Amino acid sequence: MSRLEIHQIPVLSDNYVYLAHCPETGDTAVVDPAVTGPVMDTAKVKGWTITHILNTHHHDDHTGGNLEIKQATGCTIVGPKADQDRIPGIDVEVDEGDSYTLGNAEAKVFFVPGHTRGHIAFWFADSDALFCGDTMFAMGCGRLFEGTPAQMWTSLQKFMNLPGETRVYCAHEYTQANGRFALSVEPDNEELVRRMAEVDDKRANDIPTVPSTVADELATNPFLRPESPLLQKTVGMTGADPVAVFAETRARKDNF
Template sequence: MADLEIELFPCLSDNFGVLIHDPSSGQTASIDAPEEGPILEALKRRGWNLTHIFITHHHHDHVGGVEALKSQFKAKIFGPAREKDKIANLDQTFDDGDTFEFSGHPVHVISTPGHTLGHICYHLPEDKLLFAADTLFALGCGRVFEGTMEDMWQSLTKLAALPDDTQVYFGHEYTQSNARYAVTVEPDNAALIARAAEIDAERAAGRFTAPTSIGTEKETNPFLHADSAERFAEIRKGKDNFK
């Protein structure tokens, strides 16, 4: 089984676009589809043909390009079973614990309610990859819009239990803002302080802060250090009001 190739690129104002490609079969999946144009440009740049789109949740900034891309490529659209009524053009739906194969690569579906009620993440254990969308960010987590604070805390706990060397691709380039807030929560976390400085340097140089890893987040992300839903809620509400 060939290693997957990954193309990361910006979409909309601060979304990440991600393509995963299996060179042996030629299959290519887009993780969500924020908008058509940048995805088409990335496919052309790499010479890839879109065969799948893996949707994580129904928000427009993650599905805005689905209809046009499906029309052009006849790609198969996978998505969360609990949001099937909110996402058009789905060919197959998945819930927590479901598995499927992408060109021979096992994909495990993890239900992560909180940001939305039906949000799912895609974990490729043999490839050590997690596509976390708007559940887990570098040094942060998604806003709790539809679920409860308990939901989101439990979802993050699930992701934190994955192997430390799992590479995490997330939905938005929020990392610099997340870092500024994180150091106010944990001002004595030396690893966090050092990482915040590295992130400032990366962004100044125009580099992306994705991917991160589960191990790095466990060391530096305050949201993964919450030992209860109540403590998580305190940290999340602080971020909601942080300027």
């Protein structure tokens, strides 16, 4: 299978849109196009022809460019089956366990509800690339707008089982704020302290902190660590069920 070339486009105040390009066939997908102009301009500069849109969920800052880009390019829009009625211009509906081919690259689809009821993610194993939308962020996870803590914990565990070198292409530059919260619940996590120093340095120089890796997240993301004795102790839930610890951690983040 082909290894994708991935280009990151910062848009709006803190969103990331991605172009994923198969160099062998020329197929190019836009992942979660919040807007149209910067996406079309970047594709033109790169010399890439947009053939697909991959939507992880229905929020406007992930689908706002769908219809204009489709009108301009005739591309195919791929999105969650469970949210087909909320994805503008959707052509292909995918769900847990499905595969979707972009040129010579193949993605496995995960159904990952929690942030929204129909959220999905695309894992291109041969490209070491996970496009996870707003389910998981660098050192964070999405707010539970339409799902439950149990659903989100189940969703995140799917990412936890991926190879550590998998790059996590999340949709927002929230890392610095997420890291500050993470330190409040795991202040003695040495990997977290080290990572935050790197994040602070990058942001001071206006350098993106995304993508991270699954290994980074396993070591430092509190929402993947409800079984950590240190985190459990900090939130006063030593020995508690991971879902309960996750729920308490998410509630604390909501009010941080």
